[in-house]
Amino acid sequence: MVEIMMSLGVLAFAILMLIALIPLGLRTNSDTRQESTSVNIIGTMIADWKAVGLTTNQTPVFxxxxxxxxxxxxxxxxxxxxxxxxxxxxxxxxxxxRVTPPSSSSSFAPYYVAVTVSWPAQAATPNGKVEATAALPSR
Known part of the structure; x- marks a missing residue:
């Protein structure tokens, strides 16, 4: 009988630990989705500029x-x-x-782009953010 009670105690402890980890797993999943979307937004912005060239009036997507x-x-x-x-x-x-133009007049000097995506958008202090930099060719 003692063995049964011990095994039930261990089983109850294991189930309790699994239930306690569910909110952590859900939070991690949410953070990962937000970060993935942020990286996709940054990639789309850079691709938007690269697709049309730097002298076009406006890019098509953003x-x-x-x-x-x-x-x-x-x-x-x-x-x-x-x-x-x-x-x-x-x-x-x-x-x-923020896009910083080339510091020299060389046609090979790149534009430097710094992008920060944060969420939620209206929050004074964001829950998360992703920052990236890129160099766009000047011609």
């Missing part, structure tokens, strides 16, 4: 401005859960970017 030598460009975009531009009230992600 409507990013054309880049010009000697002009630093920075702005904040509001992006929904689907990765598309949204208004501030309906957005899930806040995307802040």
């Amino acid at each position: 409507k990013l401005p054309a880049l010009s030598p000697g002009k630093v460009v920075s702005d904040v975009l509001w992006v929904g859960a689907d990765g598309a531009i949204a208004n501030k009230a309906d957005s899930r992600y806040r995307v802040a970017y």
Whole structure:
């Protein structure tokens, strides 16, 4: 009888530990989804600029401005859960970017892009964020 009680105690402890880990697993899953979406947004922004060239008036997906030598460009975009531009009230992600033009007149000097995606968009202190930098060719 003692063996049965001991095994039931061990089983109850194991089940309790599994139940206690469920919220942690759900939180980790949510964080991973948010980070993956953020990385996809950053990749889409960079691909958007690369697809049209740097002198086009606007990019097709995010409507990013054309880049010009000697002009630093920075702005904040509001992006929904689907990765598309949204208004501030309906957005899930806040995307802040800054593009620094080439420091020299060489045609091979790149534009440097720094992007920060944070969520939730309206929070004063975000729950999470992803930062990335990239270099775009100047021609």
